[in-house]
Amino acid sequence: MNDLGWIDAALASARPQAMGALLRYFRDLDTAEEAFQEACLRALRTWPQNGPPRDAAAWLILVGRNAAMDDVRRRVKQVALPDETAISNLDDAESELAERLDGAHYRDDILRLLFICCHPELPATQQIALALRIVCGLSVKQIARAFLVGEAAMEQRITRAKARIAKAEVPFEAPGPAERAERVAAVAAMIYLLFNEGYSASGGTVHVRVQLCEEAIRLARLLLRLFPAETEIMGLTALLLLQHARAGARLDAENNIVLLEDQDRRLWNRELIAEGSALVDKALRHQQAGPYQVQAAIAAVHAQAAAPEDTDWAEIDRLYEILEALQPSPVVTLNRAVAIAKLQGPAQALSMIEPLAARLGGYFHFFGLKGALLMQLGRAEEARAAFDRAIALADSAAEAAHIRLHLDRLAKDSAPRDSTRA
Amino acid sequence: MLYAILCYNSEDAIGSWSKDYHDETMARLAVVQDRLDKQGRLGPVARLLPTTAATTLRKGREEMVIDGPFAETKEQLLGFFIVDCASLDAAIETAKDLAKANPGTGSYEIRPVAELHDYHLAEQRKPAA
Numbered sequence: 362m363n364d365l366g367w368i369d370a371a372l373a374s375a376r377p378q379a380m381g382a383l384l385r386y387f388r389d390l391d392t393a394e395e396a397f398q399e400a401c402l403r404a405l406r407t408w409p410q411n412g413p414p415r416d417a418a419a420w421l422i423l424v425g426r427n428a429a430m431d432d433v434r435r436r437v438k439q440v441a442l443p444d445e446t447a448i449s450n451l452d453d454a455e456s457e458l459a460e461r462l463d464g465a466h467y468r469d470d471i472l473r474l475l476f477i478c479c480h481p482e483l484p485a486t487q488q489i490a491l492a493l494r495i496v497c498g499l500s501v502k503q504i505a506r507a508f509l510v511g512e513a514a515m516e517q518r519i520t521r522a523k524a525r526i527a528k529a530e531v532p533f534e535a536p537g538p539a540e541r542a543e544r545v546a547a548v549a550a551m552i553y554l555l556f557n558e559g560y561s562a563s564g565g566t567v568h569v570r571v572q573l574c575e576e577a578i579r580l581a582r583l584l585l586r587l588f589p590a591e592t593e594i595m596g597l598t599a600l601l602l603l604q605h606a607r608a609g610a611r612l613d614a615e616n617n618i619v620l621l622e623d624q625d626r627r628l629w630n631r632e633l634i635a636e637g638s639a640l641v642d643k644a645l646r647h648q649q650a651g652p653y654q655v656q657a658a659i660a661a662v663h664a665q666a667a668a669p670e671d672t673d674w675a676e677i678d679r680l681y682e683i684l685e686a687l688q689p690s691p692v693v694t695l696n697r698a699v700a701i702a703k704l705q706g707p708a709q710a711l712s713m714i715e716p717l718a719a720r721l722g723g724y725f726h727f728f729g730l731k732g733a734l735l736m737q738l739g740r741a742e743e744a745r746a747a748f749d750r751a752i753a754l755a756d757s758a759a760e761a762a763h764i765r766l767h768l769d770r771l772a773k774d775s776a777p778r779d780s781t782r783a
Numbered sequence: 784m785l786y787a788i789l790c791y792n793s794e795d796a797i798g799s800w801s802k803d804y805h806d807e808t809m810a811r812l813a814v815v816q817d818r819l820d821k822q823g824r825l826g827p828v829a830r831l832l833p834t835t836a837a838t839t840l841r842k843g844r845e846e847m848v849i850d851g852p853f854a855e856t857k858e859q860l861l862g863f864f865i866v867d868c869a870s871l872d873a874a875i876e877t878a879k880d881l882a883k884a885n886p887g888t889g890s891y892e893i894r895p896v897a898e899l900h901d902y903h904l905a906e907q908r909k910p911a912a
Contacts, residue, residue: 366804367796374795417796579798585835586794589851598835632832632897639836639895642871643850 368408372401375418376498377583381470382422383429388533390477390495390523392429400425468587469535472544475580479547480526487522489555494519497576507558507573545588549597549653552580556601574605585640595644596654602637603660606630618759622669634664655684674703691717695727698734707737725754729764741771785826785904789860794833816900826904829865832895838871840878840891848875853892865896 383393414420505515559573610628681697702710721727732747755761834852
């Protein structure tokens with residue numbers, strides 16, 4: 362029995378708030394990190410005996426700040442502050458901080474910490490690596506494993522990212538409403554990126570990838586708690602929860618991707634689906650459609666179908682239509698064509714995607730769907746050509762293997778078959 | 784006397800539990816619940832979804848529906864209902880019905896239930912017919 366599990370959890374959950382406040386005091390990532398580390402070490406020493414402080418984040422901020430200032434004072438030969446065993450039992454020390462940690466102030470601290478990781482000068486991979494290190498507190502070794510690079514290389518990447526941020530202007534004053542909204546949007550995009558890094562099964566062990574998805578969900582929930590009325594953050598959180606709910610059914614025993622309609626739905630996580638669906642409900646009440654909300658609503662429709670044939674394709678078509686208007690893209694139209702194929706048949710869907718050929722000529726899924734539609738129409742030769750093209754464009758062995766199944770089926774029944782699939 | 788035991792903790796901390804720690808804790812709780820159930824002393828047990836999934840109906844001259852959990856510290860938790868509702872809108876309507884019956888000050892926080900286990904204490908406490 363791991364009795365100290367609650368300490369690890371308390372330290373991890375207090376981290377964004379404590380790091381955010383320490384960063385505001387010291388205006389330097391490395392100093393804030395060192396201060397937080399020191400505070401954690403002291404927590405591990407004193408909490409098992411004294412029990413947890415009432416407000417773990419406030420304790421860590423106070424102790425971390427004192428430790429770092431202590432360090433400075435020692436260097437200039439001044440008197441040290443009282444030690445933390447005394448602090449943890451003083452209500453005063455915490456109430457002094459309570460004001461600082463109240464409401465908007467601490468909300469902006471956490472937002473700033475998250476936002477620093479999304480600095481536009483940082484490439485996406487560095488943004489995610491930095492967020493995992495600074496906000497989530499993953500070790501360099503864990504991050505390196507997730508990105509399939511060596512530890513030294515990852516260390517260097519993070520150091521370089523920090524140096525870039527140190528040089529860049531990071532605004533420490535409280536942001537105005539417009540700027541705050543911009544920051545929230547940038548952070549949401551980074552969280553989505555982090556999730557997708559874990560979701561795309563392109564590398565790394567399943568365990569490491571799942572951890573990335575879980576961290577992304579943790580950050581999305583945190584962001585939503587800070588901004589409880591932001592419909593797009595409800596949408597983002599819902600989208601991640603609904604996609605992650607299928608994690609247990611997405612890979613077979615050989616780590617091959619299992620397509621949505623072939624997944625064993627008993628393996629879907631019902632609780633995550635309930636939470637995601639509740640958030641979709643909440644967001645849609647506001648009738649301020651946004652891309653995350655609509656994508657989450659689509660995921661919710663899939664999640665609510667007990668079997669693939671129970672899927673409400675008309676609703677999915679309607680949602681894709683909204684998404685096309687919000688965020689026009691050939692990929693969205695391609696996805697909508699899947700719903701059209703179910704509702705109106707493969708011929709309609711095919712005529713819908715044919716105009717996309719010029720823009721999606723290098724896209725695996727375009728040829729995968731085109732092949733499948735042609736196959737349903739009994740146009741075996743053309744289907745084979747589309748599938749061949751798809752295999753050439755496949756990003757992973759799993760994708761290619763999936764298309765090969767179709768080719769095998771075509772080879773088996775070379776005679777045209779019934780165009781409707783059961 | 785029946786007692787309601789209400790659970791409070793930091794959602795962030797619970798969300799940061801490792802899977803092992805989560806499973807161990809749930810197993811330890813299950814032992815306590817089983818014991819209470821065998822003694823015929825346990826009523827319904829519910830685990831709620833996170834407060835991020837909550838909506839609050841604020842009573843008053845003009846009712847207000849607010850995203851997020853109940854946050855006032857000047858009011859106290861007085862009771863709760865568990866109602867089967869087809870949608871969030873239906874749940875809000877139900878809360879409004881309650882507010883009509885009990886108007887004035889106060890709020891109803893509407894929280895989806897993640898898991899409900901009914902141990903049938905109510906049936907056992909009914910006097911024999």
